[in-house]
Amino acid sequence: MQTHLPIGYKMVEGKIHIDQEKADTVKKIYNEYVNGKSMLAIAKRLKENEIPNANHKTNWTHGAVGKILQNTKYMGDDLHPPLVSKELFDQAQKKRKEKTTQLGRTAQLNSxxxxxxxxxxxxxxxxxxxxxxxxxxxxxxxxxxxxxxxxxxxxxxxxxxxxxxxxxxxxxxxxxxxxxxxxxxxxxxxxxxxxxxxxxxxxxxxxxxxxxxxxxxxxxxxxxxxxxxxxxxxxxxxxxxxxxxxxxxxxxxxxxxxxxxxxxxxxxxxxxxxxxxxxxxxxxxxxxxxxxxxx
Structure with a gap:
């Protein structure tokens, strides 16, 4: 029996613990995004550096980065230890919303x-x-x-x-x-x-x-x-x-x-x-x- 966990966590004796190496990847993704790096650029960096994802593969996409940036479990809950602060999580959501709004206003019909x-x-x-x-x-x-x-x-x-x-x-x-x-x-x-x-x-x-x-x-x-x-x-x-x-x-x-x-x-x-x-x-x-x- 295997429970699928978000990247950054691991199961030890039936309890969820932080996987420190992968947790550092998650934290870096949040910090890079909040500081202006695009999801596509982050995915490219992870792929080039052969950083493993949750499936232990290196085929990162901007969509995979986006899922990490909106996963509320990273703030911590009854089962998951926190990996990022609520402040950093909220900053990422604000930036995602700004990017989406900008996309909706400027995208041309066939772009x-x-x-x-x-x-x-x-x-x-x-x-x-x-x-x-x-x-x-x-x-x-x-x-x-x-x-x-x-x-x-x-x-x-x-x-x-x-x-x-x-x-x-x-x-x-x-x-x-x-x-x-x-x-x-x-x-x-x-x-x-x-x-x-x-x-x-x-x-x-x-x-x-x-x-x-x-x-x-x-x-x-x-x-x-x-x-x-x-x-x-x-x-x-x-x-x-x-x-x-x-x-x-x-x-x-x-x-x-x-x-x-x-x-x-x-x-x-x-x-x-x-x-x-x-x-x-x-x-x-x-x-x-x-x-x-x-x-």
């Missing part, structure tokens, strides 16, 4: 910046790969820009046959999901659906078994290791409630001044849309940053 909102947000529901922008007949009068699954062509063969969408169609899809949310904002007032009693009882039972084995000094028992990982999994699931509340409030703040319905709004998409999943049968699922989904 590369205008595609930022779609990058790593549109995924294939058939194979799980992200959608990519393909330019067909580049520079010719009949040039077409279409978004296709990354695995549409692999090793010179057609692998994934999921649907294609034009730039305007993608904008319509994403905008319609925003407008649907605007019509049903009352969903943001609903409490997070969880099973606190069941989880609490299960967690207490696991902790009781761990305590009993420790009192018997059975530290090398395979059961103790299994129970430690089980405890970590249960505690980690509970921590998602804090993420839900934080991201729901962020969505409310972003929507409070938005008229209904809205036109294509890149800034808003970047702020609140987590991903759009496209299926071969035409079904499209929009997921927002707090986990709310619309089909």
């Amino acid at each position: 590369m910046n205008n595609h930022h909102a779609f990058t790593n947000r549109i995924f294939c529901g058939e194979c799980g790969e992200p959608y990519r922008k393909y330019v067909e007949h580049c520079g010719k009068p009949h040039e077409k820009v279409r978004w296709k699954c990354k695995r549409y062509i692999f090793n010179n063969k057609v692998v994934c046959k999921n649907l294609f969408y034009s730039e305007d169609e993608i904008k319509t899809i994403v905008t319609s999901s925003i407008n649907k949310l605007l019509q049903k904002q009352n969903l943001l007032d609903k409490p997070y659906r969880k099973e606190p009693l069941k989880k609490d009882m299960e967690l207490k039972a696991v902790e009781s078994q761990i305590k009993e084995l420790e009192e018997q000094e059975q530290f090398s028992s395979p059961l103790l290791a299994q129970l430690s990982f089980k405890r970590a999994e249960l505690m980690y699931r509970v921590s998602r409630v804090d993420d839900y509340q934080f991201n729901t409030q962020k969505m409310k703040d972003c929507l409070k001044d938005v008229s209904e319905p809205t036109d294509f709004n890149e800034e808003l998409i970047v702020q609140i849309v987590k991903k759009i999943i496209i299926y071969k049968d035409g079904k499209i699922e929009a997921e927002f940053i707090n986990g709310l989904k619309f089909c």
Whole structure:
């Protein structure tokens, strides 16, 4: 059983600890960004220096850096020791918001910046790969820009046959999901659906078994290791409630001044849309940053 942790943390005997070497990477990312370095430049530096990411690989992207810069766990919570101060975290959020606002005001219709909102947000529901922008007949009068699954062509063969969408169609899809949310904002007032009693009882039972084995000094028992990982999994699931509340409030703040319905709004998409999943049968699922989904 393995619990996926943000870079900078490690699991030791069922508890989350700071992984100092990777924690230093996280701190440097925050400080570089706040001091004016772009996410793309930071990703380039990490890749060139072969710094491992959370998956122990060195293929850094600006999107991966962005996820680190908005992860609230780095301020610390019941499970995660703090890696950055709240002041530094807030400075990073302020800078991200300023950059997004600037992007929304200055991006031209066909500029590369205008595609930022779609990058790593549109995924294939058939194979799980992200959608990519393909330019067909580049520079010719009949040039077409279409978004296709990354695995549409692999090793010179057609692998994934999921649907294609034009730039305007993608904008319509994403905008319609925003407008649907605007019509049903009352969903943001609903409490997070969880099973606190069941989880609490299960967690207490696991902790009781761990305590009993420790009192018997059975530290090398395979059961103790299994129970430690089980405890970590249960505690980690509970921590998602804090993420839900934080991201729901962020969505409310972003929507409070938005008229209904809205036109294509890149800034808003970047702020609140987590991903759009496209299926071969035409079904499209929009997921927002707090986990709310619309089909």
